[in-house]
Amino acid sequence: MIYSRIIGSGSYLPRNVVTNGDLARRMDTSDEWIRSRTGIRQRHIAEAGETSSSLALEASKAAIASAGIGARDIDLIILATSTPDYIFPSTACLLQAKLGIKGCPAFDLQAVCSGFVYALATADLFIRSGQHRCALVVGAEVFSRILDWNDRGTCVLFGDGAGAVILRADAKPGIMASALHADGSHAGVLSVPGNVRGGNVTGDPFLRMDGPAVFKFAVRVLDEVARETLAKCGRQVENIDWLIPHQANLRILEATAKRLDLPPEKLIVTVDTHGNTSAASVPLALDVALRDGRIKRGHHVMLQGVGGGFTWGAVLVEM
Numbered sequence: 001m002i003y004s005r006i007i008g009s010g011s012y013l014p015r016n017v018v019t020n021g022d023l024a025r026r027m028d029t030s031d032e033w034i035r036s037r038t039g040i041r042q043r044h045i046a047e048a049g050e051t052s053s054s055l056a057l058e059a060s061k062a063a064i065a066s067a068g069i070g071a072r073d074i075d076l077i078i079l080a081t082s083t084p085d086y087i088f089p090s091t092a093c094l095l096q097a098k099l100g101i102k103g104c105p106a107f108d109l110q111a112v113c114s115g116f117v118y119a120l121a122t123a124d125l126f127i128r129s130g131q132h133r134c135a136l137v138v139g140a141e142v143f144s145r146i147l148d149w150n151d152r153g154t155c156v157l158f159g160d161g162a163g164a165v166i167l168r169a170d171a172k173p174g175i176m177a178s179a180l181h182a183d184g185s186h187a188g189v190l191s192v193p194g195n196v197r198g199g200n201v202t203g204d205p206f207l208r209m210d211g212p213a214v215f216k217f218a219v220r221v222l223d224e225v226a227r228e229t230l231a232k233c234g235r236q237v238e239n240i241d242w243l244i245p246h247q248a249n250l251r252i253l254e255a256t257a258k259r260l261d262l263p264p265e266k267l268i269v270t271v272d273t274h275g276n277t278s279a280a281s282v283p284l285a286l287d288v289a290l291r292d293g294r295i296k297r298g299h300h301v302m303l304q305g306v307g308g309g310f311t312w313g314a315v316l317v318e319m
C-alpha cells in the first residue's frame with residue numbers, strides 16, 4: 001500500500017501588523033469588542049506589492065527546507081486560495097514558476113476556508129493512486145483585498161498569510177483518513193457575490209457574511225466531520241493529540257473542542273495573532289505548533305476546515 005506523510009511545513013506572514021487598537025483609530029470599533037467576540041488581537045496585512053503567490057512562495061521555500069528536499073523533487077502542486085493573483089493563470093502555476101520548476105501539474109483549489117483541508121485530502125489521494133510521489137500543498141490568501149473596510153462587522157475578522165506542507169509517498173500513514181463535504185444551498189450566508197464582466201465589476205466585490213448563521217453551522221459540522229473522520233480509521237476522540245480547526249474565531253474553536261469533549265489545552269490557537277486567514281489558517285497553525293515543538297512525531301493531529309460554499313472537511317494526520 002502507498003500512503004502519504006507530511007515531511008515538512010512552512011509559513012509566511014506579511015510584516016505589516018495591524019492591531020485592534022489600530023483599527024479602533026480608523027473606525028467605530030474597540031479592542032474590547034473584537035477580542036471578546038473573536039479572540040483576535042491583531043492580524044497581518046499584505047503590502048501593495050504582496051500577493052497570494054508571493055506569500056505562497058515564502059511559505060513553500062520554508063516547507064521545502066524543513067522537508068530537506070529540493071524544489072525539483074516536487075511532482076504536484078495544489079494551492080488553495082479564494083484570493084488568486086489573477087483570474088488566470090492559476091496562482092499554483094505562478095508559484096511553480098517562482099520556484100523555478102516546470103512540468104509537474106499545478107492547480108488551484110477553491111473551497112474558501114476549507115481550501116487547505118480539501119487540498120491536503122486531494123493530494124493524499126493523488127499520492128495513494130501511485131500517480132505522484134511528492135506534493136507541495138499550500139494555502140495562501142490576501143483576504144484584505146476583498147474586505148469592505150467600511151463594514152466593521154467583517155473587516156476586523158480577517159488577515160493575510162500562507163502556509164505549506166510537503167506530502168510524500170510512504171509505506172506508512174501519514175494521512176489516516178479524510179472526509180470532505182459541501183452544501184451549496186448556503187452560498188448566500190458567506191460570499192463575495194461579484195464578478196468581472198466587460199471590464200467592470202458586476203455585483204458586489206466584497207465579502208458579505210451572516211455571522212451568527214456561520215457560527216452555528218461551523219460548530220455543528222466541525223464536530224460531525226471530526227467524528228466521521230475518526231470512525232473511518234477506527235480511532236476515538238481520545239486518540240487526538242492536537243485539534244487544529246480552521247481559525248475563524250476563538251469562540252468557534254472552543255465550542256468545537258467542547259462538543260468533542262476535548263480539553264482546551266489540545267487546541268492549537270493562532271487566530272489571536274493571525275486573525276482569520278481563510279485557506280492559510282490551518283497550515284499556518286500547523287507550522288507554528290510544529291516549530292514550537294508542541295506537535296511531535298507520532299502525534300495525531302485533526303485538521304479541520306469550514307467555510308463559504310458551505311464547504312467543510314477534516315483530515316486526521318499522524319505526524
Ligand code: ACO
Nearest residue numbers: 029030033037113152153156211212214215248249306307
Ligand atoms: N465593533 C463594534 N461593534 C460591532 C462590530 C465591531 N467590529 N461589528 C459589529 N458590531 C455591532 C453590530 O453593529 C451590532 O450592533 P447593534 O446591536 O447596535 O446592531 C452588535 O455589534 C452585535 O452584532 P452581531 O453581528 O450580532 O454580533 P455577534 O455577537 O453575532 O458577533 C461575530 C459577530 C463575531 C461575527 C459572530 O457572529 C461570529 O463570531 N460569527 C462567526 C462568523 C465568523 O467567525 N466568520 C469568519 C469567517 S467565516 C469562516 O471562516 C468559516
